[in-house]
Amino acid sequence: MYIENDEKEYEISQLDNKKRTNRSSLKKNGLLHDKILSYGDDTVSNKIIHGENLDVLKLLQEDFSNAFKCVYLDPPYNNGESYLHYLDNMEHEKWLSNLSERLRIIKSLLSEDGSLWLSIDDSEMHYLKVMADSVFGRENFVSTIIWEKRTTRENRKAFSRNHEYVLVYAKNALKWSKIRNTLPLTAEASDRYKNPDHDPRGPWQSVSANVQAGHATLNQFYTIVSPSGVSHYPPKGRCWVYSESKMMEEIKKNNIWFGRNGEGVPRIKKFLSDRKAGLVPETIWKAEIVGTTSDAKKHLLQLFTDTALFDTPKPEELIARILKISTNPGDLVLDAFLGSGTTCAVAHKMNRKYIGIEIGNHIRTHCFSRMKKVVDGEQGGISKDVNWTGGGGFEFFSVDK
Ligand SMILES: C[S@@+](CC[C@H](N)C(=O)[O-])C[C@H]1O[C@@H](n2cnc3c(N)ncnc32)[C@H](O)[C@@H]1O
Known part of the structure; x- marks a missing residue:
């Protein structure tokens, strides 16, 4: 599923030496608890886990069956690109079967009124839809969202691809349609x-x-x-x-x-x-409302002045809209392809509980550092929209090999 560009090594020098010598590792269901990379209030049970997501998902089955209200997945799209932090080029059948194996476990982790949101682009969209239908059942397919990911023209290609998709599945579409939230009335x-x-x-x-x-x-x-x-x-x-x-x-x-x-x-x-019911979500999500890839990168640039930019982040506003529709405060959210940590950052600011899984070392350089800033009251992304002032915390784990 993943090939890592291994030039990124965690900078031990960033850490407080005293804390590090006190480091305690706690075995919890095959996971090692890293006290140094955990931050803030540790009673809140938010988790960031370093490891191969298949291993972690299997471990989660023990304690988290039927537990997640929303799973957001932003896997490598298999579009042939080579990004700084991961390669995105796998044999098609292998890519599909790897993802299918993960979706089967994720279905068992979703609560009966839970939903799965899958980001994808044109390269594999239609194959992914057929595969996901076979896992969730066509009757549980909810919708395809079109996200306007860029507003500028890409002149090097035959078509300027300005959108991506988000496929939405429910564990049980009928139940989900009754609990999903509407969106607040816009000023417009x-x-x-x-x-x-x-x-x-x-x-x-x-x-x-x-x-x-x-x-x-x-x-x-x-x-x-x-x-x-x-x-x-x-x-x-x-x-x-x-x-x-x-x-x-x-x-x-x-x-x-x-x-x-x-x-x-x-x-x-x-x-x-x-008008108490709010707005039924529409399927075209415009950049002016949920942001673009370029907006997300600008946010990361503010967060990490001395770390290599992550190539494919999602804007916080996009994930916030997904969480607004699919969850309520206190609900549990999972992201098994965490990347730069967007889902956990948004879930944290929106007072949802979360587990994020990432295989790359950028879980330390990006996710940990970002989440630490979020706990300290970072003001980018959706912070102002949700009046975020800081607080809470998260625990860091890695897979015990
Ligand atoms: C498209 S990026 C996700 C970006 C993320 N949504 C964000 O906003 O930053 C995909 C991520 O999945 C990670 N990944 C790929 N295969 C993985 C695996 N088998 N287990 C865990 N993480 C994986 C990659 O390292 C990469 O960071």
Whole structure:
């Protein structure tokens, strides 16, 4: 699954010598606890684990079956690229079977209302979809999200690939559809609510009062006379959404809008104050909302002034949106391809519990250092959005070979 560029060795000099001599290793289910690389409050049970994810996932099965509410995976995409911290070039069948082995275990680690979010690009997307369908069942495939990962044109290729995908699976799609969160109303969406008639119930927007007539009953076809005396009949192939008696009641309650001059086609008033449900997530995730790869790199540049930049980080906003939809504070999140540590950083700031697994030495140079800064109140990424001021902690483990 992974070939490491081994020039990165952890800088022991960074460590406090006294602490290091006190280092205690604690065997816990085949994992060695590294006290030196653990940081902050150790009662919170967040874990960062250095090792081959297959080994770790198998170890987790003992204590974490049905435990994770959300698993985010951002594996090497097998797109033939060579990155500074890992190579991304494997024989196709091997790449697929390696990932399939991991997905089978991950399914057993997901809670009954849990979900899996898989990042991928064009190179292997369709093969991955078919494979993941076979593990989770086609009925548990939820959606494909398109993430706009760059906003500039890539001129060296036949097409400028400006997007990637996130495949969403649920352990049980029916259960998941009932528990998944909606997204908070954006300023843009709430701006659409106005109050042209000074309704004391506050701002509202209007939606169509006619619907397709496919399943209509006879009492949905009638003439509505507007306050100014204009008659309206539903357009061809459509009927009114309410029966005549219900429509008359709604008109009396001032819930139907006939335009400023009282002559327009009737529409239903929907009030902002009734809008408790939030927004159903859409499948196109724009860069302006969830950030780009380049935004993520800029954030890493602020975090690591003297460490080689990680090539393929995800922006914190992208992961935050995934966690907003799939989890609540206190829920457990897993990332088995941790990279520069984005998922753990976001989960930490959003008050979720987490386990992150990474095979490369950048788990020390990047993940550990990043998470230490997060605990200390780092202010990049989503920090301001979630009013992050620091706190909590994590424990560092490595696989006991
Ligand atoms: C695309 S990067 C993940 C980037 C991450 N989402 C971020 O925001 O920084 C994939 C990571 O998976 C790691 N990896 C690859 N194979 C692995 C394996 N078998 N076990 C654990 N980590 C692995 C690589 O070292 C690399 O850091």
